[in-house]
Structure formats: structure tokens, C-alpha cells
Amino acid sequence: xxxxxxxxxxxxxxxxxxxxxxxxxxxxxxxxxxxxxxxxxxxxxxxxxxxxxxxxxxxxxxxxxxxxxxxxxxxxxxxxxxxxxxxxxxxxxxxxxxxxxxxxxxxxxxxxxxxxxxxxxxxxxxxxxxxxxxxxxxxxxxxxxxxxxxxxxxxxxxxxxxxxxxxxx
Numbered sequence: 001x002x003x004x005x006x007x008x009x010x011x012x013x014x015x016x017x018x019x020x021x022x023x024x025x026x027x028x029x030x031x032x033x034x035x036x037x038x039x040x041x042x043x044x045x046x047x048x049x050x051x052x053x054x055x056x057x058x059x060x061x062x063x064x065x066x067x068x069x070x071x072x073x074x075x076x077x078x079x080x081x082x083x084x085x086x087x088x089x090x091x092x093x094x095x096x097x098x099x100x101x102x103x104x105x106x107x108x109x110x111x112x113x114x115x116x117x118x119x120x121x122x123x124x125x126x127x128x129x130x131x132x133x134x135x136x137x138x139x140x141x142x143x144x145x146x147x148x149x150x151x152x153x154x155x156x157x158x159x160x161x162x163x164x165x166x167x168x169x
Contacts (some may be wrong), residue, residue, distance in 0.1 A: 023088055027103065030100075035071050036074050054097075070143070073117055098165060116136055
């Protein structure tokens with residue numbers, strides 16, 4: 001393929017932007033769990049709790065089959081736990097997308113655990129960041145994969161039914 005200056009400059013700009021982009025990293029305590037992939041964390045530095053969406057996974061909606069169990073699994077795993085948070089961006093609902101790690105459990109990735117327990121799907125339909133954990137849960141028939149029927153992905157559920165209405169906090 002011949003050299004293209006516009007393509008080269010565009011690629012260089014994207015690389016520079018990605019290099020300069022800084023994720024916000026901070027510590028805090030989980031104070032509330034909204035559903036299987038959304039939680040609130042109060043920063044150790046003070047201030048109000050922040051609403052976070054686990055990066056890379058999608059848990060069942062609260063009104064979807066498995067939604068209440070996914071929320072309970074996240075409560076059991078993370079509520080009142082000290083965590084390390086790395087925020088990446090915001091989603092369409094204003095939540096910060098974040099990697100959340102349990103500080104008192106060796107830095108365990110909360111999203112990875114939710115996928116491994118079968119309470120969340122990895123984004124990317126088998127190719128996402130937690131595809132290996134999702135595959136292990138499917139193989140072991142854990143969480144939403146415990147039944148013979150293939151569970152409906154949350155994104156497909158939202159497309160068919162819209163978002164659940166609930167009091168978030």
C-alpha cells in the first residue's frame with residue numbers, strides 16, 4: 001500500500017491522543033450496589049460517592065431473569081469493601097466506566113469475578129476482555145448459565161424491552 005500522508009498524520013494523532021489520555025485512578029469504599037454492573041464508591045479523599053459502571057461486562061437488567069441474583073452477587077462481593085478504581089470514560093447514562101479492584105483481596109478485578117461467577121457477560125460476544133471468564137462460567141453452568149436454555153444478553157433484552165425503571169438510590 002502506498003504511503004499516505006493524511007493517513008499517517010491521522011494515525012500519529014490517534015496514537016498521541018491515546019498516549020496523553022490519562023485514566024483517573026483513586027481509592028474508595030463501595031457504599032451501594034444498584035445492579036449487577038453498577039455500584040457507588042465513596043472516595044477515600046472525601047466527597048460524595050461516585051456512580052460507576054464496571055468496564056467490560058454487562059449484567060442482567062434488574063427486571064430481567066437473573067438480575068436480582070446478579071445484584072446480590074455484586075453486593076456479596078463488593079459492598080463495604082475497600083477498592084481501587086480506574087475510570088476510563090462515561091456511558092450514555094452518565095456513569096463513569098471503571099475497572100474496580102478489591103484492595104483487601106489481592107487486587108481482584110470485580111468485573112472478572114462477576115463474569116467468572118456467571119453473573120455478567122463479557123462485552124464483545126466471545127471476544128471481549130472477560131471472554132475467558134464468561135466461557136468458564138458457561139462451561140461450569142454457573143450464574144445465568146445454570147439452566148439449559150441460552151439466557152438473553154442484557155443488550156438484547158434492553159433492545160426488546162427498553163431499560164428497567166427503578167429507584168436507583
